[in-house]
Amino acid sequence: MTEEVKLMKGNEAIAHAAVRCGADGYFGYPITPQSEIMETLMELKPWETTGMVVLQAESEVAAINMVYGGAGTGKAVMTSSSSPGVSLKQEGISYIAGAELPCLIVNVMRGGPGLGTIQPSQADYFQAVKGGGHGDYRLITLAPASVQEMADFVALGFDLAFKYCNPAMILADGIIGQMMEKVVLPPFRPRRTEEEIRTQMPWAVQGKTAGRKRNVITSLELEPAKMEENNIRFQTKYKEIEKAEVRYEEIGCEDADYLIIAFGSMARICQKTIEMARAEGLKIGLLRPITLWPFPTDIISSYADKVKGMISVELNAGQMVEDVRLAVNGRVKVEHFGRLGGIVPTPDEVLDAIKQKLL
Amino acid sequence: MKQEIIIAGFGGQGVLSMGKILAYSGLMENKEVSWMPSYGPEQRGGTANVTVILSDERISSPVLNAFDIAIILNQPSLEKFESKVKPGGILIYDGYGIHQAPARKDIQVYRIDAMDTANEMKNGKAFNMIVLGGLLKIAPMVSLENVLKGLKKSLPERHHKLIPMNEQAILKGMEIIKKL
Incomplete structure (x- = not known):
């Protein structure tokens, strides 16, 4: 079969990709600017083809807890929302991280804080990469910059989540969610069979069989020594992810005098x-x-001695810039430029800011 | 070859769908395309706009500060986007929605009375296709054949019977656009 090039919104691409990559379930609650994800899934009716469940929950909190439950049974499950809705999901995300379960969460960011605005923003960077929920956990965070990546990162997100038994997030924004571009949808891969889940995910709760110990899914451990052990295990895993899973793209860096660091739209x-x-x-x-986590610290650090200055350009008041500064550790000047509350700067506005702050 | 286009007007005028048909037509010609709408409450009654880019090369930013072509369908949009047309660029406006004509002398200004024509045709829905026809006459960036293919792709099948009417509107638009 030849690859068909389609034209669709980033949100629609996520929905198509979810069905194609063998997701077992989607649980969500509508919110602009990402409602097309669930709308498209409902239109695709995957329950009639692959058997994937698509369910509109009564709230974001319910949706993330459905994901928690589904993930506990070894299924590939996901949810999506936008900033205020993702805030509501944070408790569940912390529990899922604490129970070491794989799942995919999509945040198509809008301006905050609070209900804020429905226009694009990247102000949930801190929430995604520094915690969001309580406790010492990390979220594998992928930042798509095109509709193609919206499609591709669904399978990638699930794969990383299952590889490390950890929640993964696609951190997009209203621009990438709403814009239409060409996309080649990923090839179909079937959902895992019950048998495959039993062999690949021996921790999954699928009904106890004779001769094996009971599987327990929990983030609770009242014995502090054991809880510390759990935490050490998490941290070891995070170190491994930081070593193996950093991804970045360099454009015109080889001869650059100045470096922009920017993600997504x-x-x-x-x-x-x-x-x-x-x-x-x-x-x-x-x-x-x-x-965004794991952050490309080493490559940014390697440019500290090669360029005259760096600028982190973000749709927020200066969040990723902190990680850039940590990476270069004072060896080169690092500035920040951003617009706030749903305003998106134009390319010339960014250039003016660079001239003003760096040159 | 790259065309950076803004289409702006009131919500309900078919601004977004006109952009969509243009984008689909570009897809049919194997061009790189980007369609970036203003989204949100402004679509329902307020101003709406969409940035469409057709290019032979990979498109960098879907958000632009200057345009090769501006298609302006109401007064607030003219005030917002007239200054954003690149020098030597094209501005097309519908006379019905604009009571103060564009003033710039360093751009090519065209007028298309698409609303009046749509009313004469007793088909308000033909409005945006008349405008599209005018655009394609001035800047033939995609062939009519591919526009019709693009229409087929972007319209649900139950609406395919409307394609001949749309073709007629496009042809009408090509006829009535005039340079100022």
């Missing part, structure tokens, strides 16, 4: 900024973190 806008800068003879490069 902002990285797309900054690509145009770079085109404009280079037309003026300014050598600016773009380093785009694809995984």
